[in-house]
Amino acid sequence: xxxxxxxxxxxxxxxxxxxxxxxxxxxxxxxxxxxxxxxxxxxxxxxxxxxxxxxxxxxxxxxxxxxxxxxxxxxxxxxxxxxxxxxxxxxxxxxxxxxxxxxxxxxxxxxxxxxxxxxxxxxxxxxxxxxxxxxxxxxxxxxxxxxxxxxxxxxxxxxxxxxxxxxxxxxxxxxxxxxxxxxxxxxxxxxxxxxxxxxxxxxxxxxxxxxxxxxxxxxxxxxxxxxxxxx
Amino acid sequence: xxxxxxxxxxxxxxxxxxxxxxxxxxxxxxxxxxxxxxxxxxxxxxxxxxxxxxxxxxxxxxxxxxxxxxxxxxxxxxxxxxxxxxxxxxxxxxxxxxxxxxxxxxxxxxxxxxxxxxxxxxxxxxxxxxxxxxxxxxxxxxxxxxxxxxxxxxxxxxxxxxxxxxxxxxxxxxxxxxxxxxxxxxxxxxxxxxxxxxxxxxxxxxxxxxxxxxxxxxxxxxxxxxxxxxxxxxxxxxxxxxxx
Numbered sequence: 423x424x425x426x427x428x429x430x431x432x433x434x435x436x437x438x439x440x441x442x443x444x445x446x447x448x449x450x451x452x453x454x455x456x457x458x459x460x461x462x463x464x465x466x467x468x469x470x471x472x473x474x475x476x477x478x479x480x481x482x483x484x485x486x487x488x489x490x491x492x493x494x495x496x497x498x499x500x501x502x503x504x505x506x507x508x509x510x511x512x513x514x515x516x517x518x519x520x521x522x523x524x525x526x527x528x529x530x531x532x533x534x535x536x537x538x539x540x541x542x543x544x545x546x547x548x549x550x551x552x553x554x555x556x557x558x559x560x561x562x563x564x565x566x567x568x569x570x571x572x573x574x575x576x577x578x579x580x581x582x583x584x585x586x587x588x589x590x591x592x593x594x595x596x597x598x599x600x601x602x603x604x605x606x607x608x609x610x611x612x613x614x615x616x617x618x619x620x621x622x623x624x625x626x627x628x629x630x631x632x633x634x635x636x637x638x639x640x641x642x643x644x645x646x647x648x649x650x651x652x653x
Numbered sequence: 654x655x656x657x658x659x660x661x662x663x664x665x666x667x668x669x670x671x672x673x674x675x676x677x678x679x680x681x682x683x684x685x686x687x688x689x690x691x692x693x694x695x696x697x698x699x700x701x702x703x704x705x706x707x708x709x710x711x712x713x714x715x716x717x718x719x720x721x722x723x724x725x726x727x728x729x730x731x732x733x734x735x736x737x738x739x740x741x742x743x744x745x746x747x748x749x750x751x752x753x754x755x756x757x758x759x760x761x762x763x764x765x766x767x768x769x770x771x772x773x774x775x776x777x778x779x780x781x782x783x784x785x786x787x788x789x790x791x792x793x794x795x796x797x798x799x800x801x802x803x804x805x806x807x808x809x810x811x812x813x814x815x816x817x818x819x820x821x822x823x824x825x826x827x828x829x830x831x832x833x834x835x836x837x838x839x840x841x842x843x844x845x846x847x848x849x850x851x852x853x854x855x856x857x858x859x860x861x862x863x864x865x866x867x868x869x870x871x872x873x874x875x876x877x878x879x880x881x882x883x884x885x886x887x888x889x890x891x892x893x894x895x896x897x
Contacts, residue, residue: 490873493830493834493872493876493877494834494869494872494873495836495837495838495848495872496837497837497838497848498837498848498865498868498869498872501848501851501852501855502865502869505855505861505862505865584718588718588721591720591722591723592720592722594841595840595841602720602723602726605723605726606726609726614734615734616726616727616730616731616733616734617727617730617731617732617734618731619731620726620727620731621731623723624715624719624720624723624724624727625719627719627723628715628718628719631718631719632718
């Protein structure tokens with residue numbers, strides 16, 4: 423084991439060329455994860471609500487569209503957004519934007535199923551009670567259903583976020599200098615200690631995933647404890 | 654460059670189809686090997702004592718919490734450096750296995766690394782699905798079998814495992830679908846599968862829409878076919894369906 427290859431390149435692995443150049447390495451991985459995590463949560467929530475509230479043809483079209491996103495490898499989706507986004511918007515999008523778009527769409531597609539299932543898991547009686555009180559359908563959803571359904575969905579969101587952290591490594595295929603990409607650069611430069619480099623990078627991703635997981639358990643436990651004490 | 658411009662020349666279609674063939678062959682072999690290894694891991698974890706349980710749990714956690722891309726890089730670049738020089742040379746040199754009329758050629762190193770990495774990854778997930786299946790078997794079943802005089806191992810083998818496999822079947826099919834999609838990552842270590850081929854065709858022809866479109870359709874077709882087959886198997890098995 424040779425630790426020098428890690429310590430010598432630590433700055434580059436953590437932040438890329440920054441502050442002299444663009445941000446890279448672990449810092450860019452965090453930025454990509456944060457942005458696509460946030461966007462996929464919003465998208466998943468909206469699509470999931472649409473899926474649960476719609477019926478008939480709209481619902482079938484939604485299921486087909488979401489299924490398509492889940493059937494295609496993320497690498498292909500990154501290629502597609504790399505090629506289509508500039509055509510759609512008429513100007514070049516930075517590669518990081520391309521990756522965030524692709525990852526948000528995939529994450530949103532997966533989350534929408536969890537959100538829809540969470541909404542549908544709330545019993546019909548709750549809906550009927552709300553409607554009987556004179557609420558509209560959307561009011562029932564907002565005031566009665568979502569406050570109960572959202573906490574139950576939390577594990578799905580955490581799972582999807584850890585999956586997203588791992589999937590940001592796919593930005594490699596279009597040359598975005600995130601952690602995996604700079605690791606291969608360091609590997610190509612050093613040539614001699616590939617095992618050490620990739621073990622280190624794997625450990626960094628592992629810590630990130632575990633940290634998100636732990637943080638989520640902590641937050642949900644803190645939320646739940648006072649309520650449990652009252653009842 | 655127009656969006657729906659020219660059709661792809663036959664030559665490029667053949668590239669894509671060859672890539673698809675590699676994707677299918679790799680996916681199939683990874684699914685077979687990954688299932689076998691996943692089942693073995695699951696059995697080891699459930700019956701092998703505390704040491705085996707901790708070991709398999711650590712392995713599964715390691716595989717599931719790191720990106721597949723980094724794992725593939727590790728097996729492709731890193732493992733070669735860690736292995737004894739003789740073994741690396743042997744793996745890199747061509748061998749042939751004559752099986753009657755068929756003469757199997759030794760795969761290239763990136764194919765071996767890709768197969769190995771994908772198999773470990775799939776096995777870790779399949780082992781977890783099987784464990785969830787085992788946990789889904791009601792404890793009363795085990796007690797009833799023990800009362801009938803079966804040993805612990807017999808209960809596991811004849812009572813718990815068959816039921817667990819029925820519960821775990823559809824989640825395992827989901828892992829097969831993931832495996833098909835995950836093979837696309839092997840393009841990064843130079844394996845000429847479908848994503849790699851579509852990228853090649855795109856850089857040669859500049860017909861991105863056609864190249865990515867055909868590749869996407871092939872992926873969707875393969876995923877849909879395996880999913881349909883998986884559900885058909887689940888439906889033909891009434892005991893499994895009843896429990897769901």
